[in-house]
Amino acid sequence: MSPGTCTLHSVSTTGDRAERLVKSRQRVADHGEVFTPAWLVDDMLDLVAAEAERIDSRFLEPACGSGNFLIPILERKLATVQARYGRSDFERRHYALLALMCVYGIELLADNAAECRERLLDTFVRFLKADAEGVWQRAARAVLAVNIVEGDALDMTTGEDEPITFPEWAYLGRGRFQRRDFRYDALTQRSSASVGLFTHFEEHEIFVPVAEYPPATVQELAA
Numbered sequence: 001m002s003p004g005t006c007t008l009h010s011v012s013t014t015g016d017r018a019e020r021l022v023k024s025r026q027r028v029a030d031h032g033e034v035f036t037p038a039w040l041v042d043d044m045l046d047l048v049a050a051e052a053e054r055i056d057s058r059f060l061e062p063a064c065g066s067g068n069f070l071i072p073i074l075e076r077k078l079a080t081v082q083a084r085y086g087r088s089d090f091e092r093r094h095y096a097l098l099a100l101m102c103v104y105g106i107e108l109l110a111d112n113a114a115e116c117r118e119r120l121l122d123t124f125v126r127f128l129k130a131d132a133e134g135v136w137q138r139a140a141r142a143v144l145a146v147n148i149v150e151g152d153a154l155d156m157t158t159g160e161d162e163p164i165t166f167p168e169w170a171y172l173g174r175g176r177f178q179r180r181d182f183r184y185d186a187l188t189q190r191s192s193a194s195v196g197l198f199t200h201f202e203e204h205e206i207f208v209p210v211a212e213y214p215p216a217t218v219q220e221l222a223a
C-alpha cells in the first residue's frame with residue numbers, strides 16, 4: 001500500500017439509513033456505535049474531492065461501519081472511470097475494479113463489516129450494469145474479502161487476534177493486476193519516518209510486503 005493512502009477517521013455509518021443515527025442503545029453503550037449523517041459525509045469528502053475522485057487514490061476507514069464513507073468514495077471514483085473510459089468496455093470494467101480495490105475498511109462488528117462488503121459490491125455491480133457478469137462479481141467479492149477487515153483498528157488485529165494485513169493492488173494494464181500485502185502496523189510507521197529513529201531509512205526499507213503475488217487477470221482473481 002503506497003504511503004499516499006488517505007485515512008478517514010469517523011464514527012460508524014449505515015449508508016441507506018444515513019439519518020438513523022443509532023441501531024440500538026445497547027450498541028451505543030457497548031461499542032460507541034453512532035452513525036454519520038449523509039450530509040456530513042459529503043461535506044467531509046468535498047474537502048478532499050481531488051483525491052476522492054482519483055481512481056487509484058487509496059482510502060482507509062478504520063471504523064467503516066456499513067460503508068457510509070466508502071460507498072460515496074467508490075461512487076466518485078466510478079464517475080471518474082465513466083468519464084475517462086466510458087467508451088471502452090474493457091478499460092471501463094478494469095478501471096472500475098481498480099477503483100474498488102482502492103477502498104479499505106476496518107470494522108469491529110461482524111454484521112457491519114459484512115453489510116459494508118455487500119453494499120460496495122452492489123455499487124460496483126450496478127455501475128457495470130449489463131456488464132456485471134458472474135466473473136466480475138466473483139473477482140469483486142475476492143477483493144472485498146481482503147479489503148474490508150473485521151478487526152480492531154486500535155490494536156491493529158483481526159477478530160482472530162492476527163495482525164491486520166491489507167493488499168496493495170495495482171493495475172498493470174492489459175487486464176492484469178498486481179497484489180502485494182502489507183501489515184497495517186508497519187504502514188503506520190510512516191508517520192515516524194520523517195523524524196527521529198527513522199530519518200535515515202528509505203521508504204522501501206520501512207514498507208516491506210509480507211506477501212507478493214504474480215500478476216493476475218480478472219478470471220484468476222475470480223477463481
